[in-house]
Amino acid sequence: MLQQTQVATVIDYFNNFVVNFPTVVALANADEEEVLASWAGLGYYSRARNLHKSARIVLSKYRGIFPTSHSELISLPGVGESTAGAILSLACNQSRPILDGNVKRVLSRCHRVAGHYSDSKVLKEFWRLAKYHTPSKQNANYTQAIMDLGATICVPRKPLCSRCPVSRHCKANLCNDQASFPQKKARTIRPEKSLALLAYRNDKGDIYLVKRPNKGVWGGLWSFEECEDTKTAITAAIKEHNIKASIVSSLPKFKHSFTHYHLWIRPIIINSPSLEKGYFNINKMALGIPTPVKKIITMLDSLNPTKSNE
């Protein structure tokens, strides 16, 4: 959960997740659908599918006992070099390096590392430095400490160098150019895409949802049928879905931003009589639904609150 996601964002999801899946065995025995439902809203959904896969591997291959060797950990889906290092140092107190965003920032300032870590040569240098600093003893303490240092003192903007325990070793601090590290990545403009989401409701108030393929955005989650945001494409798609369907309202489009593009979403609210297959009472089902889709469902409920909770 913590991969590319801040602690504050994770906490509620984590607490809920470990209630639903208290042990590795419980997670392994769960359906992927339940796991994704517990993950919905957190993002990067391949993490949830990989975690579930890993739990099943731990159960089948390691008899439910989580492995504690680097080679076994790194072979689990979703566990890369840094996560393996975090597990081995924090849980097992082994001398293994990690390299998360916090550590990169601390190291980049401490050693005035030029370039951005998206450059593989620079990344290699970060790993070299991370290994160099990793102590042979008490590495659990060290790992927690350098991450917390990055999270609380050596923060991205306006680092609190006067309170930093290693400021006298920090090259950037000594040169007084902390603001120049880590070097920014040359920013690229995110393209804008657009689509229409077709929110079909049948006579019972159930909603039509389709399961998305694992590959691509919102992988494995449930979403509305989508089509090109043009009048002709929308009309054709609705006619194809249900000849008796009629548009209730076309809501104003809104923007949802991803890391690598912006998406303009136009919700189309549609009455779809006499159909049941593929329609869900989402109040009764625990389904993994992406955030903007959930947002539209909330709008739906406020449009027609009477039928939604039977």
Added chain:
DNA sequence: GAGCCGTGGGA
């Protein structure tokens, strides 16, 4: 190896 994969908070 470069692109892809979510979302929310802070400035």
Added chain:
DNA sequence: TTCCCAAGGCT
């Protein structure tokens, strides 16, 4: 409003 970026990994 827009941009940055976060306990990264996979293809």
